[in-house]
Amino acid sequence: MHFVIMGAGRVGSSLASQLDQMGHSVAVIDRDSDAFRRLPANFNGRRVTGLGFDRDSLRQAGIEEAYAFAAVSNGDNSNIIAARVVRETFGVERVVARIYDPQRAVLYQRLGIPTVGTVKYTTSEMLQRMIPSESDVIFNDAPSDMQIVHEEVNEEWTGIRITEFEREFGTKVAFLRRLSEGVIPDELTVFQEGDEVFFAVHESARVAAVRGLQRTPQKED
Missing domain, CATH: 3.30.70.1450 (Regulator of K+ conductance, C-terminal domain)
Incomplete structure (x- = not known):
């Protein structure tokens, strides 16, 4: 399966690395090309320099074939804009966004966009929301x-x-x-x-x- 991640920070790079090690296809988008240095040397995925809510950047990352998308940059607005573009423009059903402001998180949950707050945020929780589980x-x-x-x-x-x-x-x-x-x-x-x-x-x-x-x-x- 193919996954697209916006943000190559500590969490985004960890998430990308784990998905890559699990044998999935992964693309990471970040506006700062230096951020890709956080990815391990043996990372097999794509690195796309650009904005995670820019349609051209998303297409370069393979969003049209993506099973899931995670917006994990350090900006609430950017994460939500990207999540909505991916959901509404490209029709990706499994979308999750990192949100620092708990009041905003409640709002976006009502819009059908799962969010993970900074207090309870872990890479494993993001993985659980992105990958189809055996629970069903x-x-x-x-x-x-x-x-x-x-x-x-x-x-x-x-x-x-x-x-x-x-x-x-x-x-x-x-x-x-x-x-x-x-x-x-x-x-x-x-x-x-x-x-x-x-x-x-x-x-x-x-x-x-x-x-x-x-x-x-x-x-x-």
């Missing part, structure tokens, strides 16, 4: 490499047949939770707003399937 895996059959996953469905999937999701991501939907009731789908069943889906998938394909449900689906011509 409700059954794991190790011998067969199969999992059953519970995930909420992006409203953009509303009206699209469940069979399209199954075909695109190699899954099999067992049932939906719709308005607190269970629905067993057939070949004509379509997603509705607010649906929660329980599906079977190979472990190796889980992240792609979860990511697919969180993003706007590919419409067939």
